[in-house]
Amino acid sequence: MSVLVDEILSNAKAAATPVGNPVGAAKVSAKDFQSDQDVRWCPGCGDYSILAQTQRILPDLNIPRERMVFISGIGCSSRFPYYMETYGFHSIHGRATAIASGLKMARPDLSIWVVTGDGDGLSIGGNHMIHLMRRNVDVNVILFNNQIYGLTKGQYSPTSEKGKVTKSTPFGSIDYPFNPAALALGSSCTFVARSMDRDPKHMQAVLKRAAEHKGTSFVEMYQNCNVFNDGAFFALTEKETRDENVLYLEHGKPLIFGKEKDKGIHLDGFTPTVVSLKDGKHSVNDLIVHNEKDSTLAFILANMTYQEKLPRPVGIFQSIERPTYDEMMSKQIETAIQKRGKGTLEKLLSSGETWTIQ
Amino acid sequence: MAKTTKSLEEVTIRFAGDSGDGMQLTGTQFTNTSAIMGNDLSTLPDYPAEIRAPQGTLFGVSGFQIHFGSKEINTPGDQCDVLVAMNAAALKVNLRSLVNGGSIIVNTDGFNDKNLKLAGYEANPLNNDSLSKYQVFQVDITKLTTLALADMNLPQKIVDRTKNFFALGMMYWIYNRSIESTIEWVNDKFKSKADIAEANIRVLKAGWNFAETTEIFSVRYDVKPATLAHGKYRNITGNQATALGLVAAANKATLDLFLGSYPITPASDILHDLSMYKQYGVKTFQAEDEIAGVTSAIGASFGGALAVTTTSGPGLALKTEAIGLAVMVELPLVIVNIQRGGPSTGLPTKTEQADLLQAMYGRNGEAPVPIVAASTPGDCFYSVFEASRIALKFMTPVLFLSDGYLGNGSEPWLIPSPESLPDISPKFRTDPNGYLPYLRDEKTLAREWAIPGTPGLEHRIGGLEKEDKTGNVSYDPENHERMIRLRAEKVERIANDIPLAKVEGDEKGDLLVVGWGGTYGAIRTAVEQKRAEGKSVSQLHLHYLNPLQKNIGEILYNFKNVLVAEINMGQLIKILRAKYLVPAVGLNKIQGLPFKSSEIEKKIDEILGGK
Numbered sequence: 001m002s003v004l005v006d007e008i009l010s011n012a013k014a015a016a017t018p019v020g021n022p023v024g025a026a027k028v029s030a031k032d033f034q035s036d037q038d039v040r041w042c043p044g045c046g047d048y049s050i051l052a053q054t055q056r057i058l059p060d061l062n063i064p065r066e067r068m069v070f071i072s073g074i075g076c077s078s079r080f081p082y083y084m085e086t087y088g089f090h091s092i093h094g095r096a097t098a099i100a101s102g103l104k105m106a107r108p109d110l111s112i113w114v115v116t117g118d119g120d121g122l123s124i125g126g127n128h129m130i131h132l133m134r135r136n137v138d139v140n141v142i143l144f145n146n147q148i149y150g151l152t153k154g155q156y157s158p159t160s161e162k163g164k165v166t167k168s169t170p171f172g173s174i175d176y177p178f179n180p181a182a183l184a185l186g187s188s189c190t191f192v193a194r195s196m197d198r199d200p201k202h203m204q205a206v207l208k209r210a211a212e213h214k215g216t217s218f219v220e221m222y223q224n225c226n227v228f229n230d231g232a233f234f235a236l237t238e239k240e241t242r243d244e245n246v247l248y249l250e251h252g253k254p255l256i257f258g259k260e261k262d263k264g265i266h267l268d269g270f271t272p273t274v275v276s277l278k279d280g281k282h283s284v285n286d287l288i289v290h291n292e293k294d295s296t297l298a299f300i301l302a303n304m305t306y307q308e309k310l311p312r313p314v315g316i317f318q319s320i321e322r323p324t325y326d327e328m329m330s331k332q333i334e335t336a337i338q339k340r341g342k343g344t345l346e347k348l349l350s351s352g353e354t355w356t357i358q
Numbered sequence: 359m360a361k362t363t364k365s366l367e368e369v370t371i372r373f374a375g376d377s378g379d380g381m382q383l384t385g386t387q388f389t390n391t392s393a394i395m396g397n398d399l400s401t402l403p404d405y406p407a408e409i410r411a412p413q414g415t416l417f418g419v420s421g422f423q424i425h426f427g428s429k430e431i432n433t434p435g436d437q438c439d440v441l442v443a444m445n446a447a448a449l450k451v452n453l454r455s456l457v458n459g460g461s462i463i464v465n466t467d468g469f470n471d472k473n474l475k476l477a478g479y480e481a482n483p484l485n486n487d488s489l490s491k492y493q494v495f496q497v498d499i500t501k502l503t504t505l506a507l508a509d510m511n512l513p514q515k516i517v518d519r520t521k522n523f524f525a526l527g528m529m530y531w532i533y534n535r536s537i538e539s540t541i542e543w544v545n546d547k548f549k550s551k552a553d554i555a556e557a558n559i560r561v562l563k564a565g566w567n568f569a570e571t572t573e574i575f576s577v578r579y580d581v582k583p584a585t586l587a588h589g590k591y592r593n594i595t596g597n598q599a600t601a602l603g604l605v606a607a608a609n610k611a612t613l614d615l616f617l618g619s620y621p622i623t624p625a626s627d628i629l630h631d632l633s634m635y636k637q638y639g640v641k642t643f644q645a646e647d648e649i650a651g652v653t654s655a656i657g658a659s660f661g662g663a664l665a666v667t668t669t670s671g672p673g674l675a676l677k678t679e680a681i682g683l684a685v686m687v688e689l690p691l692v693i694v695n696i697q698r699g700g701p702s703t704g705l706p707t708k709t710e711q712a713d714l715l716q717a718m719y720g721r722n723g724e725a726p727v728p729i730v731a732a733s734t735p736g737d738c739f740y741s742v743f744e745a746s747r748i749a750l751k752f753m754t755p756v757l758f759l760s761d762g763y764l765g766n767g768s769e770p771w772l773i774p775s776p777e778s779l780p781d782i783s784p785k786f787r788t789d790p791n792g793y794l795p796y797l798r799d800e801k802t803l804a805r806e807w808a809i810p811g812t813p814g815l816e817h818r819i820g821g822l823e824k825e826d827k828t829g830n831v832s833y834d835p836e837n838h839e840r841m842i843r844l845r846a847e848k849v850e851r852i853a854n855d856i857p858l859a860k861v862e863g864d865e866k867g868d869l870l871v872v873g874w875g876g877t878y879g880a881i882r883t884a885v886e887q888k889r890a891e892g893k894s895v896s897q898l899h900l901h902y903l904n905p906l907q908k909n910i911g912e913i914l915y916n917f918k919n920v921l922v923a924e925i926n927m928g929q930l931i932k933i934l935r936a937k938y939l940v941p942a943v944g945l946n947k948i949q950g951l952p953f954k955s956s957e958i959e960k961k962i963d964e965i966l967g968g969k
Contacts, residue, residue, distance in 0.1 A: 090820030102654030107661035336636035
């Protein structure tokens, strides 16, 4: 880091506020992460829950508040940084991931979050999103997926189901939707997870794991837009239907679901199928045991999405380790300094062939 | 046969061949050697966009022109005195660049039936009198190269690749140059390929010896060193100077340098150079596209780096929205645009100055951006340093304009001492008491730079309109107008922070020739020539395009006529006319080529009368 930035940061350390400093300091709470701005999402919007759960888990991370940065693009979800008492950047449509990449490279000491949506992150910003993930920049991405364009008032999005009737598709959409988790896996993202706005406990656990992961963390967050796409995920989030439709992924545990915990996922070749644990033909031993380190399994599970006869997996599909981009960039610089010595301006300007005129 | 030596004040040589013939390398070697021998010089690489265009075709011809001398050299030369043509197509394309009575050195092997047909010659020009007004030297370079390497058992492909060094060796002999620095270069370049190194050196020497022994060349020329200021020199291209200027600026700002960039001709060399400078702490990021190039730089700037993005015209168009964001969030950012022929993909390898209005106005909304332009390859260093200084002091994106001609062209450069460069370190805000993100410095109107990591200064910025002082989102009508005016006023106030413009020549007179960017050398040569003839003509060359220096109006009003010479359809002239209401006339050329000084001289004569 540069001389100036170094100086600022060492001064900052000396004057550090109690935030995030657990020893002998006042306990930091979710409230410390709430800014003075009024939250302006529509009443009943799923975004409120995501904001609340995020603010809830941040104190547990032991990272000083001033080291946290929330970066967003454009869309309903992208107002998020205004409501966070951290550093924040509400940028332009689709580019939050690229801005976050630059910031992380310049400042590997920061904890950086990208807040985006299915339009911002997968449509206009799709390119930056896949490249962020393949590079494994150490940034946490929360993608609010409501399967609709909210801020522009109700056009279909790249995750809307085929046939969706919206203002811009009065005869039904003819687009096939993205499967964000599969896209993330296809982009070699090291941490890929899915959670839901109406399942706060699960969301907290997933967000915490995402924050702790070194490398790009991608969390697809199902989020209800109660104005333009109300109930898109109700089959997965509401009490009456949830247990039959959702498969919670837990590392090291067999894939079991159902109200009575009486169904499981069995692998028939490479094809996941639902088997009954009650009919006497199958037991727990026939089920897939979830393994976050197994990339092949992650693909199989992610591809259960949108398949009518299968429950929808939520949880952590994959969590693997790979050196991060920012880490490797810093290392190359260190190595160059070790090998060639720290460059001085004088040396640089006179490099190459020179001659002197007396 | 006795050989005689004649002394020359200046010479222009053009090397031309297939794009795979190594003409750029040959030209660069001749340039470096001449620079080391103390000549002043200026170069013009002229190459096709295709990396290896089909052999022998007209569109595959690659050229490199060097103008060197014992006097001050400001342009790569209007026309060449000597043309080295490696094949028929090279001759055909470049003959019009050769002065009447000039010399042609041809590789006769490049004039077989196939070459002649591809070049569109019905008869071999070497065998009829079509070249009678020139002095033609015919050498079978291919054959002589092959013979020189006969005992090395190298594949013919490798042998063919060294034939440019035969031509270089001959030219070194004719112009009395030392071959030592090229030998050193070869040994360094092919460190691990001893046989390739040996082949190149052998062929270079063979060319030299051939010129010395054969009776074809009876005269050799001496071009004495130029009188340049004392000091240490290196040869430098505009793109190299830009890379160095950026590292120097970061060093003098005690900041890390961050470059977010996407490869694009003719700007990629800056990315390449900066990627080499890891031991200077430079971070370079080859982004997935132009937009990620600029936005990653904006992210780095938010974090407290000297952030830069480099590109050329089409890339600048893609970065437009993000530059508007940088205007809104008032973060320092340097945008380097190495202009090329447009519109669209246009002429990627050719030069043009047609992005000035894009730089001025190419954003949605009222989004003023300061613009600094370089005038010579070496000046790119100082101009990009100045662009960085302004960005940091005024918390604003700054556009630095260079062009393909400056970027790839080269000249001897007096190396500055680091101490001679000003300290440009910014002041980060650290005191949380009374901090508001959009409080401004009274003098400059710059807001303060408060970087993540500083306790108590947590704040949010973004592209939505800001409330004055607090930076909160605001849709208030009066506030919007106030903020637009504040941002404009901030950029205007840069005029208080830059030196006044200086006229070269008399401060009053019949004609002022105004230019900006890479036209400096051609205009200077033309104006000096006309002044020597007794004409009342002066030159004003602008480095600051936005804001304009405070005395520009005053200068313009002191001349009866104003001529604005630009490599575009007339962009600066629009700005000058609108701001100062002067009846300026334009001289415009849009051929992907720089001005010849003779073209400017002709226009001066046209305005002032005379020959």
